[in-house]
Amino acid sequence: MPARSLSRVLPALGLGLLLTAGLSGCGQAPWATGLTSSTPTATFSVAPIIPVINDLATGSTTRNLKAGDVTLAVNYWSTLNIGEWTPAANKPISFSLIGTLGTDDGQAVYLSRVGVVASVKGPSGPLTAPPASVDQASIAPGYLIKTPYSYSQTFILPAVDPAATSITLAFTYEVLVQSTPTSAAFAKSTASDEITVALTPAE
Structure with a gap:
């Protein structure tokens, strides 16, 4: 090759080498690697499930209560199947006791x-409750409950709010005890108890 032509090729060749070196120093082009992005991860919080207490789940329950020096053995049950205790039903609660x-x-x-x-609860809290039930002894000084004698009663709970999930019943028992076997003086004491019954949702 003539010397004149070679002098033209060498500068061009040098420029090509410089461009190649420049490109290799810049690292990989953006399109040569996969694009990465951070996708937000959705998080969900699950509210804990609080089971409804049902003291009559087996059909009945018994309690031993103290009223001063008296022990009351109380039995609670219902003549209506507990599965039929819906908000709309008339719900009988029966109980008997002996002292x-x-x-x-x-x-x-x-x-x-x-x-x-009675107090009524639903998923969002308290609901309207039915009126209180009371049995005031019609004889003085009261109903004899010392063993072997006992007391039995049934109260009917009316329909409640359709959203109700349970009913809690607070019982108060007022007891009179003779001061002596022949005395007309009496000592009064009180026993309290609560039972909760779950309600079956209406279909």
Whole structure:
């Protein structure tokens, strides 16, 4: 090749080498690698499921309550199948009790009054409750409940709010005990109890 032509080729060749070196120093082109992006991950919070208490789940329940020196053995049940305790149903709650004295010198034991206050709950909190039920003894000083005698009663709970999921029944028992076996004086004491019954949602 003539010297003149070679002098033209060498500068061009040098320029090509410089361009190649320049490109290799810049690293990979953006299109040569996969695009990465951060996608937000959705998070969900699950509210804990709080089971509804049902003290009559087996059909009945018993309690031993203290009213001063008297022990009350109380049994609760319903003549209506618990699965049929819906908000709209009339719900009978039955109970019986018998009393025993801790220090028994022959005194009589009487039940002078029993009251039941209902509270109704739904998924969002308290709901309107039915009126209280009361049995005030119609004889003085009250109903004899010392063993072997007992007291039995049934109260009917009316329909409640359709959203109701449970009913809690607060019982109050007022008891009178003779001061002596022949005395007309009585000592009064009170026992309290609560039971909760789950309601079956209406279909």
